[in-house]
Amino acid sequence: MNSTEGLIFATGKSYTTSSCRIPQGGNAARVDGCSGVMWVACPFLLIPTRMSEVVIITGASSGLGLATALHMHKNGYVVFGTSRNPEKYEKQFPFPFLFLENADPVSIQSCVESVLNQTGRLDILINNAGVGITGPMEEIDLTDVKDHFEINCFGPMRMIQAVLPQMRKQKKGLIINITSIAADMGLPFRGAYSAAKVALERMSESIRLESHSFGIRICNLAPGDFVSNIAQRRHYAPLDKESPYFEMYKFSLDQINEHVDKGIDPNHIVRTIEEIIKTKKPKVRYKVGAPLQKLSGVLKTLLPSRIFEKLLMNHYKL
Ligand SMILES: NC(=O)c1ccc[n+]([C@@H]2O[C@H](COP(=O)([O-])OP(=O)(O)OC[C@H]3O[C@@H](n4cnc5c(N)ncnc54)[C@H](OP(=O)(O)O)[C@@H]3O)[C@@H](O)[C@H]2O)c1
Numbered sequence: 001m002n003s004t005e006g007l008i009f010a011t012g013k014s015y016t017t018s019s020c021r022i023p024q025g026g027n028a029a030r031v032d033g034c035s036g037v038m039w040v041a042c043p044f045l046l047i048p049t050r051m052s053e054v055v056i057i058t059g060a061s062s063g064l065g066l067a068t069a070l071h072m073h074k075n076g077y078v079v080f081g082t083s084r085n086p087e088k089y090e091k092q093f094p095f096p097f098l099f100l101e102n103a104d105p106v107s108i109q110s111c112v113e114s115v116l117n118q119t120g121r122l123d124i125l126i127n128n129a130g131v132g133i134t135g136p137m138e139e140i141d142l143t144d145v146k147d148h149f150e151i152n153c154f155g156p157m158r159m160i161q162a163v164l165p166q167m168r169k170q171k172k173g174l175i176i177n178i179t180s181i182a183a184d185m186g187l188p189f190r191g192a193y194s195a196a197k198v199a200l201e202r203m204s205e206s207i208r209l210e211s212h213s214f215g216i217r218i219c220n221l222a223p224g225d226f227v228s229n230i231a232q233r234r235h236y237a238p239l240d241k242e243s244p245y246f247e248m249y250k251f252s253l254d255q256i257n258e259h260v261d262k263g264i265d266p267n268h269i270v271r272t273i274e275e276i277i278k279t280k281k282p283k284v285r286y287k288v289g290a291p292l293q294k295l296s297g298v299l300k301t302l303l304p305s306r307i308f309e310k311l312l313m314n315h316y317k318l
């Protein structure tokens with residue numbers, strides 16, 4: 001349905017994943033797809049009012065995406081979450097889910113189309129879905145690294161390409177990429193993860209410049225360690241006892257997983273997301289995490305490179 005023409009009923013959960021659901025007792029409303037102004041039909045008058053902003057949060061079934069989706073839904077945003085198993089999560093959580101597989105361009109296109117068919121507009125994309133990958137760089141299968149780039153870099157890029165035409169049409173739109181503080185440096189046994197995140201950050205910096213005049217705001221939000229299910233979903237290059245890296249890799253894996261388990265509550269990211277949404281001119285990059293993690297990128301630029309490397313090696317006991 002094209003919202004510039006149609007009458008829709010807009011109240012929080014009134015949107016469904018398959019069609020526009022008309023709530024019992026909802027207010028009849030006409031939505032202007034470009035301005036975001038909703039005309040609410042009262043008994044005698046059509047009153048203009050700001051409509052709830054429409055947001056897609058990829059990877060909303062768990063961790064940072066779920067915390068963000070629950071918060072935004074509670075605060076009146078029209079939230080569409082995504083998952084590779086939407087039916088499973090739709091029953092558990094109070095906002096609709098759409099199918100999305102980051103490595104599948106068709107699913108990306110149909111996810112965005114489905115939202116636009118139901119609402120006629122899209123105000124915010126939170127490009128959050130992603131996974132981890134670990135392994136010694138000498139041994140890691142590069143096919144796995146390519147697959148990882150499909151999920152953590154090209155998928156989010158395709159998502160951006162899919163939403164930009166509508167955002168340009170609206171002359172307004174906000175895209176927040178959830179990247180990682182790990183993008184600041186090559187971390188041991190996490191080279192592929194750091195590389196995919198930094199590649200996404202750089203491409204987004206370019207898009208930011210290119211799309212500024214169309215009213216698009218785009219920024220990177222880099223978390224440190226947060227409690228989530230990332231360790232369970234991570235791709236692990238096998239721990240091979242014959243490998244010369246066995247002991248170092250095993251130690252690093254234990255350390256990485258411990259850091260996530262002892263990480264910050266995912267709800268903390270929500271404050272920064274709210275801050276970004278409220279500001280007219282977001283920074284290029286935000287960081288959220290423990291003070292030392294946030295400081296690490298700064299230290300890398302300030303300290304002589306070999307001293308910074310020595311600190312990293314001490315930290316990871318290499
Ligand atoms: N937790 C941390 O410490 C941390 C630190 C830095 C950056 N990050 C980043 O934060 C984001 C969220 O991670 P998280 O920690 O919240 O992890 P999580 O709890 O494992 O959640 C990951 C989300 O991504 C979705 N997802 C995974 N693979 C996908 C794929 N191939 N296609 C589409 N969706 C997929 C999952 O949905 P389904 O499985 O339901 O499809 C899930 O909702 C990621 O981009 C991650 O790299 C996390």
